[in-house]
Amino acid sequence: MIEVVNKIDLSSGPEKIPARVLVHICCGPCSIMPLKAILGSAEVWGFFHNPNIHPYSEFKLRLDAVKKLAGFLSINVLYDEEYKPIPFIKGLKATSDGVKHPPKDVRCEFCYSTRLEETARAAKKNGFDAFSSSLLYSKYQNHEQIKGLGVDLAKKYGILFFYKDFRDFWQQGIDNSKEMGLYRQKYCGCVYSKIERYPKKYMKIPPVLK
Ligand code: SF4
Numbered sequence: 733m734i735e736v737v738n739k740i741d742l743s744s745g746p747e748k749i750p751a752r753v754l755v756h757i758c759c760g761p762c763s764i765m766p767l768k769a770i771l772g773s774a775e776v777w778g779f780f781h782n783p784n785i786h787p788y789s790e791f792k793l794r795l796d797a798v799k800k801l802a803g804f805l806s807i808n809v810l811y812d813e814e815y816k817p818i819p820f821i822k823g824l825k826a827t828s829d830g831v832k833h834p835p836k837d838v839r840c841e842f843c844y845s846t847r848l849e850e851t852a853r854a855a856k857k858n859g860f861d862a863f864s865s866s867l868l869y870s871k872y873q874n875h876e877q878i879k880g881l882g883v884d885l886a887k888k889y890g891i892l893f894f895y896k897d898f899r900d901f902w903q904q905g906i907d908n909s910k911e912m913g914l915y916r917q918k919y920c921g922c923v924y925s926k927i928e929r930y931p932k933k934y935m936k937i938p939p940v941l942k
Pocket of ligand 1: 784836839840841843844920921922923924925
C-alpha cells in the first residue's frame with residue numbers, strides 16, 4: 733500500500749513555507765520527499781529540467797518516472813522534454829578551459845547553477861513565490877554549494893529560495909520510491925558520471941567530448 737500524501741510537519745521549523753513553490757525535479761526518487769514536505773503546507777508544482785542527462789534512453793526513463801510520481805502525488809509539473817545535452821557539454825567546456833573530462837567539483841557547480849537558474853526564471857515567470865530543488869535531498873550532491881547558488885539566484889531574480897535539508901528524509905524517500913516502483917538510476921546523469929561508473933581501464937572519452 734503506497735502512502736501517497738503523508739504530510740510532513742515543517743511548521744515548527746525555522747523555514748516558513750511560501751504559498752506557491754516551484755520545485756526543480758532532478759529525478760523521481762529524489763523528488764518524493766521535497767514534494768511531500770511542501771505539499772502539506774503550500775501549493776507545489778514540479779519543474780523537470782535536466783539537459784545534462786545522457787543518453788536519451790536514460791533521459792526518457794527519468795522523465796517517465798517523474799510523470800508516474802506526479803500521478804501518485806496528484807501534482808502539476810512543468811516538463812522540459814526537449815533533449816539537448818550538447819549545449820550543456822559546450823557550456824561546461826567553455827567554463828572549464830576546454831578540459832576534456834572536467835573534474836566533478838567544476839562540472840557539478842556548472843550543472844547545478846544552470847538547472848537552478850532555469851528554475852528560478854520559470855518560477856518568476858509563472859508567478860510562484862519561491863523555488864526549491866530536489867537536489868537538496870541527495871546525499872551525493874554538494875549540498876552547501878546548491879544552497880549557496882539558490883540563495884544567490886533568489887537575489888538575482890527577486891524571488892524566494894525555499895531551503896530545507898531534505899537529506900533528513902533520506903531513507904523514507906528510498907522506501908517510498910521502491911513502493912511506488914519508480915525507476916532508480918545507477919549514476920548521477922551526465923556523460924561524465926556515466927563514464928565514471930566503470931573502472932578506469934574501460935574509460936574512453938567519446939569523440940563528441942574531444
Ligand atoms: S555528476 Fe551529476 S551534478 Fe555533477 S555534472 Fe554530472 S549530472 Fe550534474
